[in-house]
Amino acid sequence: MIDDETTLRGVDLVRSFGDGEGRAVALRSVSIELRRGQFALMMGPSGSGKSTLLAILSGLLPPDEGDVWVRDDMGDRSLWKMTRREREDYRLRQIGFIFQGYNLFPALTARQQLEIVLRWGYGTSSSESRKRADEMLSLLGLGKKSHLLPGQLSGGEKQRVAIGRALIKNPRFCFADEPTSALDWAHGEQVVELLRTAAHERGATILTVSHDSRLLPFVDVSFHLEDGRLSRSDSELEMPKPSATPLRSVS
């Protein structure tokens, strides 16, 4: 573990959808704290609010109440009090996403999917981007498939490209929604190892949603969300020490 400081804190998050009789309360007052270098798992039944919480913590969906505090080189900041532009910039630079549906560009090869993250997001040179994309694809066992389009890859291969795309920028945070669902366990385990390495060796804070309890032995902490309420499970294996400099609370 590189460090044990708190890097993300969701405080009293409430979110519902719709009005009147059709109103669905997805989150009822959820607080969560994650630390640098921590690999966290969130489980819970279908419809319990997991994707909603992931979207709020990652700046994609505003909460009705509550806030999300993030710590970066600029200090402690409220994600939901940033301007839209600041939040988009924050997401682009600091957050890697792995979605269930891969979200790959159909017209780009596996290598190009990774290269554009570095070229557009960071202005990395084309030769350096290509080198890093190739390194990441080899790590993912896709070295020989880097020239193929998403339509020419299997579901599991597409998922590995999506994971490479999320991790290639060495993000401060990575949010993953069912990252192993399309994979057999041999590949799923590789993916989990990659996420764990990104957390433990590169200091990323990783929160993954999964129904797959085989992930439990790999994570540092697990949370259970049910009916819009979050609890921490007791399967914590390697909890970092309490932070000496916690993020300040929302007043």
Ligand SMILES: Nc1ncnc2c1ncn2[C@@H]1O[C@H](COP(=O)(O)OP(=O)(O)OP(=O)(O)O)[C@@H](O)[C@H]1O
């Ligand atoms: N855009 C939306 N419009 C209306 N209701 C929504 C919307 N998004 C989520 N909900 C509702 O909020 C609740 C929580 O949904 P959410 O997708 O967060 O659950 P989940 O735990 O991720 O489910 P799953 O495991 O099936 O993906 C559900 O009752 C869902 O129907």
